[in-house]
Amino acid sequence: MKFSPLVDELIQAFKVLPGVGPKSAQRMAFQLLERQRAGGMKLGRALDAAMTQVDHCRDCRTFTEEELCSICASPRRGEARQLCVVESPADVLAIEASGHYSGKYFVLMGHLSPLDGIGPDDLGLDILAKRLASGDVSELILATNPTVEGEATAHYIAELAKQHELKVSRIAHGVPVGGELEYVDGTTLALSFSGRQQV
Amino acid sequence: MKFSPLVDELIQAFKVLPGVGPKSAQRMAFQLLERQRAGGMKLGRALDAAMTQVDHCRDCRTFTEEELCSICASPRRGEARQLCVVESPADVLAIEASGHYSGKYFVLMGHLSPLDGIGPDDLGLDILAKRLASGDVSELILATNPTVEGEATAHYIAELAKQHELKVSRIAHGVPVGGELEYVDGTTLALSFSGRQQV
Ligand SMILES: [Zn+2]
Ligand SMILES: [Zn+2]
Numbered sequence: 001m002k003f004s005p006l007v008d009e010l011i012q013a014f015k016v017l018p019g020v021g022p023k024s025a026q027r028m029a030f031q032l033l034e035r036q037r038a039g040g041m042k043l044g045r046a047l048d049a050a051m052t053q054v055d056h057c058r059d060c061r062t063f064t065e066e067e068l069c070s071i072c073a074s075p076r077r078g079e080a081r082q083l084c085v086v087e088s089p090a091d092v093l094a095i096e097a098s099g100h101y102s103g104k105y106f107v108l109m110g111h112l113s114p115l116d117g118i119g120p121d122d123l124g125l126d127i128l129a130k131r132l133a134s135g136d137v138s139e140l141i142l143a144t145n146p147t148v149e150g151e152a153t154a155h156y157i158a159e160l161a162k163q164h165e166l167k168v169s170r171i172a173h174g175v176p177v178g179g180e181l182e183y184v185d186g187t188t189l190a191l192s193f194s195g196r197q198q199v
Numbered sequence: 200m201k202f203s204p205l206v207d208e209l210i211q212a213f214k215v216l217p218g219v220g221p222k223s224a225q226r227m228a229f230q231l232l233e234r235q236r237a238g239g240m241k242l243g244r245a246l247d248a249a250m251t252q253v254d255h256c257r258d259c260r261t262f263t264e265e266e267l268c269s270i271c272a273s274p275r276r277g278e279a280r281q282l283c284v285v286e287s288p289a290d291v292l293a294i295e296a297s298g299h300y301s302g303k304y305f306v307l308m309g310h311l312s313p314l315d316g317i318g319p320d321d322l323g324l325d326i327l328a329k330r331l332a333s334g335d336v337s338e339l340i341l342a343t344n345p346t347v348e349g350e351a352t353a354h355y356i357a358e359l360a361k362q363h364e365l366k367v368s369r370i371a372h373g374v375p376v377g378g379e380l381e382y383v384d385g386t387t388l389a390l391s392f393s394g395r396q397q398v
Binding site for chain 1: 209215249252265
């Protein structure tokens, strides 16, 4: 024991958070105790509610406390036959914000990472396979990140989709709009050349 | 609303923590939901317990859920007439770990900072004044940090103590043991010269 039991427990508990070591855990505990009791109480209640009630959307796997997330439950998307595969709920948000996609999503909640023990089933690919088999999907858009793991995951899913009659596409990689060529890395530049389109 | 209501509330609630912006708040929420439900529940319970039950020690102001902290309640310290003033509970820990002090403490929980609206009463200096007036203290050791604010706070308390008959001392500043002179800043080096002792 270092401080009083309840203070020690709080400091220990903060260390579950990503990027929080002993020093920041202590700083967090002291700041809440000294200046943010109400905010600390609110965080406690939010944690309790979210940890016990939030689960995965039945259809797309994103986080939600309902059976279906708001997108999957939306009648406007009911007839959509495009399915976009992303790594995280934040990616769904980014694509929705761009306003150019009105299909459905499938959220992997990660990417294949054999070294961390994350295989196909951890990403719900068994659920995805069933959705593809149902015949409701006409196009599968692979929007995993343009990283080694994201590409490997996209490749794995493309193989999986081959046994079904559907169009499979990968989002385009290239120079970002507003970006300057001289600051773009070589791999991206190479991809922007190989993916060039006639004008 | 961005994600589901409970997930949004959790992300918002995390932003009360020092150094946590929207991106890290999201990362914390997702990591707990995806991989650390038990740890998240534990953090929620620890927050609830600490925010509602932890208060300040009646004598020294450090954080504790009891009326007196373990040091103030210790019979071994009952007769001690030295009182060491520090800025934070972590400083008490550091001094205790050094094993060379067996007196009592007074924890300011900060330092004077007029720009942040932190004045004498916020540091419990009214309580400290009463303790000094009680006649139980024979030596007051000022162990605030060697920063501008820490020095100003020490100076303020030294003035406050003048009206009482007691010894007031400031901990020594100088080259840390094991430190190399060439890497020590000029101010510290100057202090180590002016505070030199005959051998
Ligand atoms: Zn959904
Ligand atoms: Zn105490």
